[in-house]
Amino acid sequence: MATTTDAGLGERDTTGSPRSRLLGIATLIAVAILGVLAFALTEPDVRIHPETGEEFGQFDAVRMLYVHVPLVIVTYLSYGICAVASIGVLVKRTPWWDVTAHTAAEIGTIFCGLVLVTGSIWGRPVWNTWWEWGDVRLMTTLVLFLMFTGYLALRRITEDPRRQARRAAVVALVAVLDIPLVNRSVEWWENRTLHQRSTLGELKIEDLTLFTLFFGFVTAGLVLAWLFLHRFRVGWLERAAIDHGVAAAIVERQSETSDAEVRRSVGEQPEGPEEGLVP
């Protein structure tokens, strides 16, 4: 973790605080409870076929529901925050908005990557494929992931923070337009996706399954909040360290040039004798 002393911001050597530690503990407890609910207490998806009497369903693979779907929601949320902050960057032009946008994009991209991975792991036993080219929801999600990875790469092209912030904000606002496509694709292009239609919208989930899914949303939200808090603080310290470095360089440069040298360079007589110049 960055040392804040270097940035002249005090003696703390961590981005943590008593409240953030509390949040971290709550997050860890929530993850543990979710694990118990998802992998031990909820039932596998097993149904009996009314005509053949055979068992069918998703069996234990259904447990991925409690991880995959909450990850999708926090991905949308992160990118939504990034979009709002990007508008802030373009309107207010302050570093606070830029650090917020950068933080949200970075965390959102991690979540989006996890969505693709968990979806693939879920798809193998249930769909019979790891990946299906042409599935409109998979493709729009992959495009979202690639665009925000590009956003993060673009931020590193130039060292000028203002230029970086403005360009990235525009890319984020374009990339975020993909989210409605991802979300509504199963309704708009029903015959071009293996994904199911909305379960919550049609209330085809109940009891402990529903509770566990909602608990997954809360847990993912806590993880997002904890990551966001720390990454934002790191980003803010990075910005402070850059500003501090620039200020220190100016002071150092000024100290290299004595007042007498400056006066002589403009044709004025130095006010007093200077060491090394006195005959």
Next chain:
Amino acid sequence: MVPEPVDGPNGAPNDESDLQVFDLTPAPTRPERIRRRPAAMAAVAILLVALVFVLLRTLGDASLFFYEVSEAVERRSELADSRFRVVGTPQPGLVEIDVDGEPAVVFTLCAGDVLADVAHLGDPAELFQPGVPVVLQGGWVAGPAPGVADLWSPAADGWHLRTDHMVVKHDNDYRGDGAELAPCGDQASIG
């Protein structure tokens, strides 16, 4: 950089030419040189290529959207020589048989009141079950499917679908035993 002083006696510029050399008129600032990072530029270029690849791949598959069985039957003459995807619900009854020396499963797919017999080469999907919609990839073949006589209620219309790729399109119902199984003819609840 501090300019090199050009001094006369008493540190003052000594003549007019010196004054010209030591020009204190503020010069326009040079535009700031933008430092770019080649590795980051390469990463952006790679991501752009990946994005274009994904879009091309998606557009390339545009012709392979899912036909419902009823639509595939209706457009049979048009689709006769082409490879396409078809979605439908397998009916109870399954025959395991060898087709052209390859293991295959033969069953009947339905959508609405329309039926189509299928000979699927290779192993079916792990969760393949009657009543659970599947997406199959293949094409129409003239003639009845091998072993069709052993099916419960075959289409037996002189054609069958010869497929080699099967994925399951599960529904959106997570109510366990309370879940409704999509009957043949009710495609609205297919997830």
